[in-house]
Amino acid sequence: MTHAAQASKAPEVGKPARRPHTKRPSRRAAETRAGYAFLTPWLLGFLGLTAGPMLASLYLAFTDYSLFRPPEWVGLDNFTRLFDDPRYLNSVEITLQYALIGTPLKLAAALGVAMLLHSRRRGQGAYRSFFYAPSLIGASVSIAIVWRAMFIDDGVVDRLGQGVGLEAGGWVGDPSMTVYMLILLTVWQFGAPMVIFLAGLKQIPNELYEAAEVDGAGPLRKFFRITLPMLSPVLFFNLVLETVHSFQIFGSAFIVSNGTGGPADSTMFYTLYLYFRGFRDFQMGYASAMAWVLVLFVGAITLFFFKTSKYWVHYSGEGR
Template identity: 75%
Template sequence: MALTREAASTPRVGGPSRRPHGKRPPRRTADARAGYAFLAPWLLGFIALTAGPMVASAYLSFTDYHPVRGGDWIGWDNYQRLFDDPRFLDSVEVTLLYAVVGTPIKLAAALGVAMLLNNRRGGQGTYRSAFYAPSLIGASVSIAIVWRAMFNDDGIVDEAGQLFGMSEGGWIGNPDLSLPMMILLAVWQFGAPMVIFLAGLKQIPNELYEAADVDGAGAWRKFTKITLPMLSPVLFFNLVLETIHSFQVFASAFIISGGRGGPANSTLFYTLYLYQRGFGQGQLGYAAAMAWLLVIVVGIITLIFFRTSRYWVFYSGEGR
């Protein structure tokens, strides 16, 4: 009997350890606390600088809030007023035209230069740096000021145009040329998508081009049957990013047009008009409605891109 009690009181060696149900081991608890401690700065920043302002702007979009006199709840009135505002419609037209025309031209230029730089030749690093440099400085205030001076009346572009028989007058003051000038500025900053295209071109096996040469395929056929399909994931990535960026143009439009969006609203981009309404006229509720409408539209366009990508984006190893 004593032996039985002693055996019962002696723990079995190698047996499964048991702990009360629902309790976490001390080590895992300490690791979890350390993880939350490291995440705390990011979580606080996200709540204070991103999530909080988003919730506040969503509420303000349903009010007629003014920073001085406050505001009252007005429901969907701000959203309904948008489509009765002719300047809002002008800003939508300018931004859509800029995105539809400028984005494909920018991507085409980036892909063309990337294919040229993909060939093995001396001085590749210098050429890549030179073509990428505008993307580093193109969005800065100083470059926008220089661009305005170049395309203004009696600017270097105006003087060069007169040598080739163009009429006198800068591009900035011409409603027919001001938006093309902004598109030209965007295309000039093709360095970022160019680098991404160049990385994608490096991943295409050279054996595919060698086999195409054996079959007698020309340059255009190799481009359409090998380069574009193999590069389609990279093209899709650049298309989504550049489309989103095209809806966010502000700094260059603000500086070049002097914050007015002229002449004749030809450079009145969506974000510039949002700024005029919110910070120029103090109509923060109206501006918040514009901001949320932009978020919804960009989200829908991005969703369309992802849904239609299955028909033209090809991933290696994916059966079709």
Template identity: 60%
Template sequence: MTTTDIPAAGVRDARRPAPGDKRPRRRREGAAWVFLSPWVLGAAVLTLLPMAVSLYLSFTDYDMFNPPQWVGLRNYVQMFTEDPRYWRSVGATLGYVVIAVPLQLALALLIALALKSMKRGKGFYRSAFYAPSLLGASMSVALVWRAVFNDGGTVDNLLSAVGIHTGGWVNRPGWALLAVALLTVWQFGAPMVIFLAGLQQIPAELYEAAAVDGASRWRQFVSVTMPMLSPVLFFNLVLQTIQAFQVFTPAFAVSAGKGGPADSTLFYTLYLYDRGFVASHMGYASAMAWTLLLVIGAVTAVLFRTSRTWVFYADEGDR
């Protein structure tokens, strides 16, 4: 470095920012916004703008072919007081959530416990059990499921062989909902992997201490496994409950888009699709969509509120 590169005493180097100069910080913020711009633009154009339009349409009479006509709260009033099929869709959806979510989480936890104790082949079985979660939401698998539970299908033939004649589950109102719920239960791979990760984080010392105190395997499961696994269980419960409220493909495939028999599989999203895209009542469908959003938000808030009494966080103590 030459003497000309050394600034004179009391003279600030022009290459260094002056104290309090905010320009370098602004440059960093500008660069951050440049990198964030695809996400911000996507969120605004693909999420926030459609939500705002949907909220507006929920107060209009709109058939997708003519300009929307403002009707105020008429869609909501009609939905709650004049549409019996709406309430049947609510009942079918709630029944599905109550049946499918607990069965799916119980099976996922059972398989995760079995995999945790395995010495060999854990990777293979974990992949095999996870595979249905990759395929279960597809229309092709739902159609195969319908054929399996239809009259003369595999399940009907197996039950007939032992003297139980059902006539096909998808053709009976009392059994069709259960058939759709079993398809969701079959897709237990994602919660199973999460449960397995949680089980592997439980310290072995806790089980050793419980065994020294004479605790049986069941007592260890109740007093050690479940409390330590409760945050993971809560996460899976919230996630699967939200997904269950939005189920569409299985019901559409099993009932051929009609929600039958006798509206037993007329799930909320299926009826929303029927009102919006089949009957061209997009304003009414928008009102249904916003109602579903509020209900899911309320259910999630209740789950978070009740979690204070049964979810244990090791770094915070009893909540």
């Protein structure tokens, strides 16, 4: 090698020699790893307690499984049996009746009380706490027991009814009245949607009501032209939430009927009958099929709400 070539490869005088490039983990990659590390407990719980059991129940829905022998594949037999089961069809009818009557009444009560509590007055916080309290304790065992005691023969409701000239007899033992007793219980627990309606009412500008008063609009016109359209996103949220909850009724029906679904299967709601089939008759495959039918049905209703919301839900700032 010539002296000129060696001189060209030598480091230039006054310039530091280049160090070999080493890859360092970026800050974003480190944050990503830390995030996954913190998410690991939740992911393990989701896979082990939610996703795993759901997939297992989906498989069991196509099997004959009774906890005492290995599951045997039966295909769609469990799903076809549903439509030949009169108690199942009765549970569907009762649950639909409960949802179609109870949900609108609950939302109407929540909106009405929210509008009353929206105006400023002395003791406003105490009134709000008073009306919200049933939502905190309404689903408890003790309240369901008290509710049952109120509607039995010679209970408080029976005595009040006799005082105004109604026939004697409690609602608990009357198959035609028990579902309405439970509807009254769910309407009484309107505190949660009421609080959400209150938050929505605070977002409506007062200028709209002032302009409507200048135009001579009365209370009803202001309600239907201003309050309801401005509250439509909140109403949509409450409607979806309460509809889903109405199909999940179990505890109050179980307690009021003493775990029997009676009288005459009048409180045999969908989830209660699912419990009977799965944990009393040990027909886990049949109960899994019932559970997945409920999931698909509630999902279809929710999808219907979202698809039709564009016709009646109005968000502020969206183009018309």
